[in-house]
Amino acid sequence: MSRPKSDDVECVEQTGLFDTAWYLEQHPDVAGSRARPLEHYLLSGWREGRHPSPYFDGSFYLSAHPDVAEAGVNPLLHYARWGRDEGRAIRALEWTDTAADEVAFSVILASFNRAGIIDDAIRSILAQTHRKFELIIVDDGSTDGTEDLVRERYAAELAEGRIVYIRFSRNLGVSAARNAGLLAARNPWIAYVDSDNVVSPRFLDAFARRIVVHDGTLTFYARFLQESVPRAVGRPFDLEELRRSNYIDLGVFIHHATCFTELGGFDISLRRLVDWDLILKYVHRYPPVYVGEVLMTYRDRNAGGLGRITDREPVSLPMVRVLRRYNVCPTVTSLIVCYNQANFIAEAMESVLAQRGDFYHDIVVADDGSTDGTADIVRDYCEKHKWRMRSIGDGVNRGISGNFRRGFASAGGAYLAVLEGDDYWSDRDKIAKQVAFLDANPDCSMVFSKIEVKTPGKWRHSTLERQDRLRKNKLDAADFLADPSLNLIANLSSCMFRSDLMKALPNVLFRHRLSEMGLAFYLDRFGAIGYLNQPMSVYRQHPQGVWSGATEEMKLSSGRQVREVAKIVARERYKAQIQAILDRHYAQAPSS
Numbered sequence: 201m202s203r204p205k206s207d208d209v210e211c212v213e214q215t216g217l218f219d220t221a222w223y224l225e226q227h228p229d230v231a232g233s234r235a236r237p238l239e240h241y242l243l244s245g246w247r248e249g250r251h252p253s254p255y256f257d258g259s260f261y262l263s264a265h266p267d268v269a270e271a272g273v274n275p276l277l278h279y280a281r282w283g284r285d286e287g288r289a290i291r292a293l294e295w296t297d298t299a300a301d302e303v304a305f306s307v308i309l310a311s312f313n314r315a316g317i318i319d320d321a322i323r324s325i326l327a328q329t330h331r332k333f334e335l336i337i338v339d340d341g342s343t344d345g346t347e348d349l350v351r352e353r354y355a356a357e358l359a360e361g362r363i364v365y366i367r368f369s370r371n372l373g374v375s376a377a378r379n380a381g382l383l384a385a386r387n388p389w390i391a392y393v394d395s396d397n398v399v400s401p402r403f404l405d406a407f408a409r410r411i412v413v414h415d416g417t418l419t420f421y422a423r424f425l426q427e428s429v430p431r432a433v434g435r436p437f438d439l440e441e442l443r444r445s446n447y448i449d450l451g452v453f454i455h456h457a458t459c460f461t462e463l464g465g466f467d468i469s470l471r472r473l474v475d476w477d478l479i480l481k482y483v484h485r486y487p488p489v490y491v492g493e494v495l496m497t498y499r500d501r502n503a504g505g506l507g508r509i510t511d512r513e514p515v516s517l518p519m520v521r522v523l524r525r526y527n528v529c530p531t532v533t534s535l536i537v538c539y540n541q542a543n544f545i546a547e548a549m550e551s552v553l554a555q556r557g558d559f560y561h562d563i564v565v566a567d568d569g570s571t572d573g574t575a576d577i578v579r580d581y582c583e584k585h586k587w588r589m590r591s592i593g594d595g596v597n598r599g600i601s602g603n604f605r606r607g608f609a610s611a612g613g614a615y616l617a618v619l620e621g622d623d624y625w626s627d628r629d630k631i632a633k634q635v636a637f638l639d640a641n642p643d644c645s646m647v648f649s650k651i652e653v654k655t656p657g658k659w660r661h662s663t664l665e666r667q668d669r670l671r672k673n674k675l676d677a678a679d680f681l682a683d684p685s686l687n688l689i690a691n692l693s694s695c696m697f698r699s700d701l702m703k704a705l706p707n708v709l710f711r712h713r714l715s716e717m718g719l720a721f722y723l724d725r726f727g728a729i730g731y732l733n734q735p736m737s738v739y740r741q742h743p744q745g746v747w748s749g750a751t752e753e754m755k756l757s758s759g760r761q762v763r764e765v766a767k768i769v770a771r772e773r774y775k776a777q778i779q780a781i782l783d784r785h786y787a788q789a790p791s792s
Contacts, residue, residue, distance in 0.1 A: 534617045612699075
């Protein structure tokens with residue numbers, strides 16, 4: 201037997217309308233042949249009146265479209281290549297088996313202030329050819345008359361229980377609303393519809409038929425039409441692709457209630473990407489069956505007037521959380537802290553934006569209530585780069601330590617890099633190199649690199665002698681004690697940390713000002729301090745700097761205070777040595 205063209209095979213496979221197991225079950229003689237089931241169907245099966253699956257009636261397609269029959273073209277291949285885009289009608293086989301009719305769905309519709317458009321979504325569900333379903337509407341605290349509209353127009357459906365209406369007294373977010381719907385669901389199969397989308401009348405029927413055929417499968421998804429393009433979206437299941445980018449819309453995803461009871465529902469801590477997160481959670485455990493039919497219209501033609509969360513919520517934080525949760529790739533939050541650094545902040549942000557490598561980069565700018573125009577520059581940058589950069593400034597001055605603490609709490613990445621607003625990174629691969637180091641050295645709690653110092657009036661940058669002397673790439677507290685300064689790091693802008701450690705720093709580290717010294721002695725408790733012997737960042741010394749602009753008396757007082765903190769957080773065996781340094785060099789300095 202000759203073989204069909206490989207691109208014909210691939211084209212038909214992508215429709216999801218050829219079911220290998222069903223074809224073999226219906227035609228056992230094919231199982232005994234040497235031909236692959238799909239190849240058999242393409243070459244001879246269709247001419248013999250055999251059907252590719254319960255979801256595509258080839259005889260109907262040929263009779264409904266005489267031009268296809270006259271051309272002698274395989275009906276499913278014609279549909280895959282041309283008929284689908286031309287909107288040609290297809291029909292599932294007429295079953296005598298009523299098992300599909302008994303599949304029961306709970307359809308969840310969460311809505312907030314969508315009275316103007318929700319009616320179309322509701323009607324599209326009520327028009328289903330499959331009748332065993334309930335529609336659960338969860339009103340997430342709407343104030344636009346949504347409840348009055350639903351209760352007036354659908355009083356009969358509410359009375360008979362076809363529609364269940366749940367109303368929150370205040371807006372809690374789409375995740376909480378959908379979770380409420382999941383808890384209220386009475387049927388074993390769960391589907392979703394958004395208030396701004398409409399589903400095909402065959403939506404539930406198409407899934408019910410697949411459920412019966414694929415007994416034991418707990419997740420399914422189909423294709424959908426993106427109205428604004430327009431184009432049909434959907435592809436056969438590939439978990440690795442899905443982990444990097446979502447191609448399954450929740451509006452064409454259904455799952456058994458078991459997924460919810462075993463794995464939980466929507467993550468209420470995420471403001472965006474909640475659909476992708478839930479789908480990933482379920483399909484990791486229960487791989488889905490792909491339905492190649494277009495069963496929903498995604499109405500994004502006038503999306504700007506719908507007040508979608510995608511128009512107002514930054515995406516980098518939820519993205520980094522989802523990618524980290526499913527271990528897709530390294531995730532890094534770069535924290536830029538600034539206060540009244542209008543002359544320097546643009547260069548700092550540009551150096552962060554220039555970073556490259558195979559990692560997801562979440563950039564956070566924490567402006568500490570600047571009054572010199574810094575906040576305006578930050579706002580403009582975050583608006584221009586809103587897919588990568590977000591601001592957590594709120595106009596309040598918290599002080600250096602308070603600003604760092606707020607920034608650490610906002611980090612979503614597994615790794616946290618710091619850049620002070622008057623410094624900048626000089627190596628475009630700084631993040632990538634430090635990520636690679638920490639990935640390769642799980643025994644390290646952090647890593648820092650050599651710094652260059654930029655001094656006013658000097659055209660050439662200098663390095664620090666104490667860093668030049670270092671000859672190993674893993675240090676401990678003893679190495680820091682061996683240097684008179686106790687501070688081999690010198691500048692936080694050269695550092696990358698494991699984020700979870702930074703989120704749990706003890707209060708004492710923030711008592712005076714967060715210092716490299718205190719961090720080093722504290723993090724030594726959790727692992728070695730990594731060091732990369734190449735300059736990657738520039739520390740800018742200038743009169744307005746927190747340290748370089750301080751008086752000698754202030755430096756002496758600060759020096760004692762940060763060493764007192766280092767003593768508190770250090771391992772017990774180092775405390776006496778730190779105290780001796782305090783007694784010898786800082787006896788006259790005021791204590792904290």
